[in-house]
Amino acid sequence: MELPYRSYAEDCKKAFGSRLQKLSVHAGFTCPNRDGRCGVGGCTYCDNAAFNPSYCRRVGDIRTQLEEGKRFHAWRYRKASKYVAYFQTYSNTYAPLDVLKARYGEALSVEGIEGLIVSTRPDCLPDETLAYLADLSRQCYVRVEIGIESCYDDTLRRINRGHDMACTRDAYRRAAAHGLACGGHLMFGLPGESRADMVAQAALLSELPALDSLKLHQLQIIKHTAMAAEYEAHPERFSFFTVEEYVELVVDFLERLSPHIRIERLAGEVPPRFLGGPAFGLRSERVAERIVARMRERGTYQGRLYPPA
């Protein structure tokens, strides 16, 4: 049955003729919000270890990580997949262009790697990097994923993102000028935002040129982060969705989102050993199924209320 939203995975299957398997790579980059260039301590929720699969703990040695990743996934799925290198940890465009070229080139030289996904911050995308990535995208599959997290400057300050929404808009505008389509990450449930604020972001994101896919996450507190300490000291500053509340919120959001933006993820999932706060207790696929079921029950679909009246 057709999904009531535009699915990134389905689009990839059509484009590639098979499943697109990402192989995560820790390529030795750091982050300007950690090394002092724009901030120290990082975003308050950040602990990259919580998001990395076991085969990419090591810094550097991109080829070995990708070979291990291929072995891991070949065993797990036993189905034909196409592989892309997923530069996921920290800010993967935060280096001089010759360093980027060498690290991306190493990944692309590994047999079976068909392209790159590069995760980064909006303030780490100078024009020369965008021009290079746009050029590379004419030779192989290239996606840039930008951490948006929130469209509100008050929230971005509160979680110590080290950039504002104007910076995010500028990154997408310049990516579009270079002919690059980009993904984005958004987090629901950040402290200080009302439900109406969260839903209203659908219209703000729909205006971003170059944004053509989104990953949606609910806030999850990761142990030993600044946010975990804040939660322990001031639990009253946080409120967490029940699964039912989250499902309803995402449905309301999707109704107001441009139908051109593909949805890559509907909920996040942190391994339980990293969790320092409440969680749904459900795998993210189950949450996604509930969202789809609720959209069907409500007879609605992505973009039903887009553009806003």
Ligand code: SF4
């Ligand atoms: S920008 Fe990314 S890597 Fe850097 S502190 Fe924030 S979440 Fe962590």
